[in-house]
Amino acid sequence: MSAQELAYLSLREAADRVRQRQVSPVELLEAVLARTSALEPRIHAYITPTFDEAMAAARQAEQEIMAGRYLGPLHGIPIALKDNYWTRGVKTTAGAKLLADFVPTEDGTVVSKLRAAGAVLTGKLNMHELAMGGTTVNPHYGTTHNPWGLDRVPGGSSGGSGAAVAAGFCYAAMGTDTAGSVRNPAAFCGTAGLKATYGRASIYGIVPYAWTMDHAGPLTRTVEDAALVMNAIAGYDPKDEGSADVPVPDFTASLGAGVAGLRLGVPRSYFFSPLDPAVRAAVDAAIGVLRDLGASVEEVDWPGAAPSVPIYQLIRGPEAASFQEQFLRVHPDDYGADVRATPQVGALVLATDYLRAQRLRSALRSEMATLLKRVDALLTPTTRTPAPRIGEQVTELEGQPASSTLIGIGNTVPFNLTGAPALSVPCGFAPDGMPIGLQIAGRAWDEATVLRIGAAYEQATSWHQQHPDL
Amino acid sequence: MRKPTVSRRKFLAGASGGGAALALGLASGGAATAGPAPQGAAAPDPELLEQLAQYANLPMSPARAAELTPVLASPLAIVRALQPDDYDNLEPAVAFRVPVGG
Numbered sequence: 001m002s003a004q005e006l007a008y009l010s011l012r013e014a015a016d017r018v019r020q021r022q023v024s025p026v027e028l029l030e031a032v033l034a035r036t037s038a039l040e041p042r043i044h045a046y047i048t049p050t051f052d053e054a055m056a057a058a059r060q061a062e063q064e065i066m067a068g069r070y071l072g073p074l075h076g077i078p079i080a081l082k083d084n085y086w087t088r089g090v091k092t093t094a095g096a097k098l099l100a101d102f103v104p105t106e107d108g109t110v111v112s113k114l115r116a117a118g119a120v121l122t123g124k125l126n127m128h129e130l131a132m133g134g135t136t137v138n139p140h141y142g143t144t145h146n147p148w149g150l151d152r153v154p155g156g157s158s159g160g161s162g163a164a165v166a167a168g169f170c171y172a173a174m175g176t177d178t179a180g181s182v183r184n185p186a187a188f189c190g191t192a193g194l195k196a197t198y199g200r201a202s203i204y205g206i207v208p209y210a211w212t213m214d215h216a217g218p219l220t221r222t223v224e225d226a227a228l229v230m231n232a233i234a235g236y237d238p239k240d241e242g243s244a245d246v247p248v249p250d251f252t253a254s255l256g257a258g259v260a261g262l263r264l265g266v267p268r269s270y271f272f273s274p275l276d277p278a279v280r281a282a283v284d285a286a287i288g289v290l291r292d293l294g295a296s297v298e299e300v301d302w303p304g305a306a307p308s309v310p311i312y313q314l315i316r317g318p319e320a321a322s323f324q325e326q327f328l329r330v331h332p333d334d335y336g337a338d339v340r341a342t343p344q345v346g347a348l349v350l351a352t353d354y355l356r357a358q359r360l361r362s363a364l365r366s367e368m369a370t371l372l373k374r375v376d377a378l379l380t381p382t383t384r385t386p387a388p389r390i391g392e393q394v395t396e397l398e399g400q401p402a403s404s405t406l407i408g409i410g411n412t413v414p415f416n417l418t419g420a421p422a423l424s425v426p427c428g429f430a431p432d433g434m435p436i437g438l439q440i441a442g443r444a445w446d447e448a449t450v451l452r453i454g455a456a457y458e459q460a461t462s463w464h465q466q467h468p469d470l
Numbered sequence: 471m472r473k474p475t476v477s478r479r480k481f482l483a484g485a486s487g488g489g490a491a492l493a494l495g496l497a498s499g500g501a502a503t504a505g506p507a508p509q510g511a512a513a514p515d516p517e518l519l520e521q522l523a524q525y526a527n528l529p530m531s532p533a534r535a536a537e538l539t540p541v542l543a544s545p546l547a548i549v550r551a552l553q554p555d556d557y558d559n560l561e562p563a564v565a566f567r568v569p570v571g572g
Contacts, residue, residue: 212564238569307552310545328528344530345542348514348522356549358562363554365563417563 025076108205180412187437260294317346
């Protein structure tokens, strides 16, 4: 097996080889570090690599496994973290100059759980400043480039995470998702990306953007890999106000169950218009694949989703401003020009307007729950276009006005508002070679069905097995 | 979502002001349509933003206030115009929870 093949194993494949002692954690780490060393100058996925610590952890994992103390599928597996995850003793900037010197004195809950599962943490990945954008063009720490097209954005805000997985720098990367920041880079970089139900994975020890919509989630090569990471990070955390004390299933349990008999809804009225023609073609083809696999597909209507972006804007702004109040007062010039407006405006929203948005959010949640009594899951494009060029401002799509916000998060943010689980899987490529994502959203706490649909689609297609030519 | 035993909408219907639901509703498909702002709510302009920034003790130049006005006004107009049929019974999607054990 070549070094590239080793670096591009799925997490499951790598874990199986480690468990069977066909490959050691040190060999896995060496494979991804060799690739990172060669390609990082062109991709710029990392803010703070921690390769020495990773090598020490890989050696420790090797010794533990040789001694018969195998911890499970993440043991000895190189995984990278978005730079808004608190890491004890390691700088955690959240992509902001404002936090350039922030060194947490403890790990966040997800990081603790990954370490407990034996993961080898390779470092902190670049992101859009304070998670408040979708390009990962970062004025303080540089621009991350999309491995599928170096002139393209990787998406965001977890752009370093998407790029690192797509480039073969790690076997999984953690992202966060407040409006689509896991699913958007997953779609743009051709990886899987899961935002589980709000409250499923703790957000304690993650630099906040908007508390009531922030989620932790993995970006991975396959759906099964996302399920494996969720098995390690899910669970109640009393330190997180939004954490839910609910049973945690084995997220891999029904991955092989197929989609025969499932009812899938396609909400075209909002989620498919306007839409890049290549995205429409790829998503329609993916829907056809799922129908051929035995699912029944029907069009459904969810008009209430249409104002999701403005409702989100009136919630995220005040919540961001609350966390960032002192930054705004004392260091307003330390923000990048593209993100400062969010907390500045958020600080001026009336409490009654914030609560109006939160009440409308309750209506959205209720509408989605009603819709999902009729169907088992919804299928949509993850984003309205493939990854734009760095610096490109899209203003029109299919002859209709379209903002970068609508293109990037228009289809993902409804599920941050409802808190429902949503997964992006690769479903094709545009004529220019850029990946396209299919979004599968389901009932609250029913990640199992979402993952099952994603796995069935993945088994029937080979998009996830393709890698960028770097 | 917890439903009140007495419809808040019915309770408020006899009172003056805010109890009367507006015509726009999510279910009717008019969700994204801008309509009249609730009684008493002013649309933001640069001068108002400057005053609000002053009230919030945040530095903001007149030029910046002018830049930011549409950033606030656009979502505000849409959200203020949304009035689903059961709006008066909706509770915000934020909750105060007392942890077990205090």
